[in-house]
Amino acid sequence: MTASEASHDGARLRIEPADGEYLAYADNRLAGPIEVLLRARQPGIASDPPLPARATVLAYDSTLVARLRPPSGGIGTMQLSLTVIPGHPGARPRDVEYQLPLRQPGVRIDQGFTGAFSHDDEENRYALDFAADVDTPVLAARAGIIMQTESGFLGSGQQRDGFGHRANFVRILHDDGSMAVYAHLKTDGVQVRSGQQVEAGQQIGLSGNTGFSTGPHLHFSVQVNRGMHLVSIPFRMRGVAMPKR
Structure with missing residues (x-):
């Protein structure tokens, strides 16, 4: 520049x-x-x-x-x-139990921690991909502040270079400095605004199929900034046994 x-x-x-x-x-x-x-x-x-x-x-x-x-x-x-x-590089995340981020009967995880398709880097290693039809309500899994949103991307594909940064998402900042990412949301499917305080269980958007994706689902991860790079961290979630696939 x-x-x-x-x-x-x-x-x-x-x-x-x-x-x-x-x-x-x-x-x-x-x-x-x-x-x-x-x-x-x-x-x-x-x-x-x-x-x-x-x-x-x-x-x-x-x-x-x-x-x-x-x-x-x-x-x-x-x-x-x-x-x-x-994210703040000095964040110290606590061990908390997250709620399910979807309002739907039953839970199916298509890709878990260290999944070979796309959970193979530091940002996504500890992430869960929940099977979810387009328009499934997405809920905040933990209280926090809406830090960042994107809702204008269209379409999806299986080419990481072309679609890896084209997923609609919501980023929620928690009180311990950790951040939850809810990704692949529907185009114009974000239902919250930057700076808004949300409670656990509150609806924040609609699931979709945008970005680097093989089909409709919700990608959920908890991240921290570790000195100019984002790192996903393991977490616990109510009612979910953490698979490795």
């Missing part, structure tokens, strides 16, 4: 002049904390602290990430990148 302002999912990088240098701020647009990493894509940018520089930004807040002294060409020549990860 070469502009003085640049947007990123969940945050904005804002550059302001100040006494011969430039101040790089990260503006958090989410209803929960984020961690950011500011990098230089070229040599010659002096910075305090030196780049790459990391910072934690609270919900709807702004944080000064670095003071920049650009090369002789000025601010227009600076090549910067901002990486954003949801």
